[in-house]
Amino acid sequence: MVLRLGGLYCHHRGPLAALRRRGAPPPGPPDRILPLVHYADAATAVIAALCHPAPQPTYHVVVPPCPTRRAFYELACRWLGLPPPAFDLPLGHPPAAYDVTRLRRDLLPAPRYPDWRQGLWQAD
Numbered sequence: 239m240v241l242r243l244g245g246l247y248c249h250h251r252g253p254l255a256a257l258r259r260r261g262a263p264p265p266g267p268p269d270r271i272l273p274l275v276h277y278a279d280a281a282t283a284v285i286a287a288l289c290h291p292a293p294q295p296t297y298h299v300v301v302p303p304c305p306t307r308r309a310f311y312e313l314a315c316r317w318l319g320l321p322p323p324a325f326d327l328p329l330g331h332p333p334a335a336y337d338v339t340r341l342r343r344d345l346l347p348a349p350r351y352p353d354w355r356q357g358l359w360q361a362d
Contacts, residue, residue, distance in 0.1 A: 239293045243280055244273035244300035244336075247357065251277070254358050257314050268308035268325035271333040273300040276351035286345040293344060298336045301349045306333065313355070 246252055253272065257263055275283075283299045311323040338346075351357035 239287060240296045241284060241287055242296065242298050244275040244298075244304070246277050246280055247274055247354070248277045249357070249359055252358075253310065254314050254318075257311070257320070258318055261320060263307070263311040263315075263323045265326055266307055267327060267329045268306060269328045269333050270307050271304045271335075272307060272310050272354075273298075273304050273334070273336055274354045275300050276349070276354075276357040279346060279349045279351055282350065283341065283345040290344055294340050297341045297345060298338055299341060299346070300336045300338060301346075301352060301354070302336065302338060303353070304336065305354055310354070314358075317359075 247254065252274075279301055280299055283297070287293050287297065308323075308325065311325075315321065315323050
C-alpha cells in the first residue's frame, strides 16, 4: 500500500515556517495547488491504513480544500507582516485536483484539521 502524503504542515513546520525563515515565498506559478495535510491528520491516516483489514493499493493523503500558491502565500505574508508575494507566470493549464474519496471512506473520515488556515495557527 502507498500513502501519497501531501505537504506536511503544522503551526511551526511546513510552508509557513519556511516562509518565516526566508522572508519571501519560493518562485512559482500562482495557480499551482498546494496539496496540504496537517501532521496530526497524516499520522491518523497512517495508523488507520496499518489497521485497515482490506486497504486500497494507493491513497492520496491531502485535506481539501487545498489552496493555490496565491491564496496561501498572500494570506501567509499578511499574517507574518511580509511584503505581498511575487509570482511567476500562471501554469497555463488547469491546476491539479486530488480525489480523496477513498481516503475519507477508509482512513480519514473526519480530519482534525479540515481547513489549512486553522491548522497553521493552532498548537498541536
